[in-house]
Amino acid sequence: xxxxxxxxxxxxxxxxxxxxxxxxxxxxxxxxxxxxxxxxxxxxxxxxxxxxxxxxxxxxxxxxxxxxxxxxxxxxxxxxxxxxxxxxxxxxxxxxxxxxxxxxxxxxxxxxxxxxxxxxxxxxxxxxxxxxxxxxxxx
Amino acid sequence: xxxxxxxxxxxxxxxxxxxxxxxxxxxxxxxxxxxxxxxxxxxxxxxxxxxxxxxxxxxxxxxxxxxxxxxxxxxxxxxxxxxxxxxxxxxxxxxxxxxxxxxxxxxxxxxxxxxxxxxxxxxxxxxxxxxxxxxxxxxxxxxxxxxxxxxxxxxxxxxxxxxxxxxxxxxxxxxxxxxxxxxxxxxxxxxxxxxxxxxxxxxxxxxxxxxxxxxxxxxxxxxxxxxxxxxxxxxxxxxxxxxxxxxxxxxxxxxxxxx
Numbered sequence: 001x002x003x004x005x006x007x008x009x010x011x012x013x014x015x016x017x018x019x020x021x022x023x024x025x026x027x028x029x030x031x032x033x034x035x036x037x038x039x040x041x042x043x044x045x046x047x048x049x050x051x052x053x054x055x056x057x058x059x060x061x062x063x064x065x066x067x068x069x070x071x072x073x074x075x076x077x078x079x080x081x082x083x084x085x086x087x088x089x090x091x092x093x094x095x096x097x098x099x100x101x102x103x104x105x106x107x108x109x110x111x112x113x114x115x116x117x118x119x120x121x122x123x124x125x126x127x128x129x130x131x132x133x134x135x136x137x138x139x
Numbered sequence: 140x141x142x143x144x145x146x147x148x149x150x151x152x153x154x155x156x157x158x159x160x161x162x163x164x165x166x167x168x169x170x171x172x173x174x175x176x177x178x179x180x181x182x183x184x185x186x187x188x189x190x191x192x193x194x195x196x197x198x199x200x201x202x203x204x205x206x207x208x209x210x211x212x213x214x215x216x217x218x219x220x221x222x223x224x225x226x227x228x229x230x231x232x233x234x235x236x237x238x239x240x241x242x243x244x245x246x247x248x249x250x251x252x253x254x255x256x257x258x259x260x261x262x263x264x265x266x267x268x269x270x271x272x273x274x275x276x277x278x279x280x281x282x283x284x285x286x287x288x289x290x291x292x293x294x295x296x297x298x299x300x301x302x303x304x305x306x307x308x309x310x311x312x313x314x315x316x317x318x319x320x321x322x323x324x325x326x327x328x329x330x331x332x333x334x335x336x337x338x339x340x341x342x343x344x345x346x347x348x349x350x351x352x353x354x355x356x357x358x359x360x361x362x363x364x365x366x367x368x369x370x371x372x373x374x375x376x377x378x379x380x381x382x383x384x385x386x387x388x389x390x391x392x393x394x395x396x397x398x
Binding site for chain 1: 261271307308379395
């Protein structure tokens with residue numbers, strides 16, 4: 001298995017649990033085997049040490065020298081438009097969808113069910129049309 | 140005793156005295172020495188002017204009746220108010236000290252915050268379990284008045300218990316719906332038609348086991364539903380929602396659901 005995402009200076013990580021759950025941070029420096037100095041100026045995370053265990057690496061890297069000041073981290077972050085890229089990624093979209101699903105009311109669930117039913121009906125209909133056509137060719 | 144004279148003059152209470160300044164009430168027992176008054180307790184209690192007691196006319200206590208039948212002739216004196224024929228061992232059964240125990244009719248009725256008029260409820264028990272229903276109002280006993288509406292899910296105007304309903308966040312605006320005042324708990328109460336004078340052979344054969352639909356119920360149902368249905372039709376898909384039933388399936392956990 002080849003690893004594609006590495007812990008490096010400037011790697012943008014997603015905080016998986018803890019008080020900053022759900023936020024993006026940039027790894028600014030490595031403290032020791034378990035902790036990183038982390039900063040998220042554009043996502044509201046103060047510069048601090050976070051354990052690697054709670055970080056999940058993303059695909060994005062920003063160009064920042066190690067132990068760079070928050071001002072420069074912010075600059076690099078905005079230059080790379082990390083927030084915008086993150087919103088468009090399917091990871092973020094899946095999180096959003098999960099949140100929406102969790103706050104669905106009973107009425108919403110009913111509406112989703114009827115919408116799915118309609119959609120599946122259309123799909124099945126199209127499928128049977130194609131299958132019938134194929135069967136007719138084979139005869 | 141100048142004070143006694145004053146009292147005789149101003150006979151009938153203070154009605155005439157209202158023009159004068161209202162006299163501050165003080166003790167009418169002058170102090171001789173600190174702690175000792177002029178008049179004794181009984182002297183203070185007795186009225187200054189004697190009141191004539193009216194003698195009330197008493198109802199007759201005995202009646203003289205003539206005897207007919209076998210021992211004809213002669214009279215007997217019959218008491219009108221007889222002594223009781225039975226004395227219980229305790230006059231009033233002794234009650235232990237209790238505080239604030241009220242009868243059911245005076246209990247405080249609570250209503251969950253999530254339930255308000257127009258809320259869609261999911262019934263959990265009874266023959267209509269799983270059905271989604273519109274809440275109208277809370278009745279005097281605390282039960283909830285609820286309707287299907289009948290045309291959508293065959294739930295008539297009915298009472299439901301708060302504890303056995305799930306309140307959803309879906310609400311219909313019911314402020315314009317007028318609910319007839321005749322819909323109370325006594326209207327919905329089950330009728331018992333048991334006559335204890337029946338002969339012993341038919342103890343278990345109760346007459347009204349089956350529910351009889353009355354014209355009044357139909358009329359009330361129509362009155363309420365005719366106001367409700369157009370409101371429901373305004374909200375998209377609400378009609379279908381009320382027609383469907385609630386059920387759990389794989390992966391659906393009630394404690395995780397937001398209703």
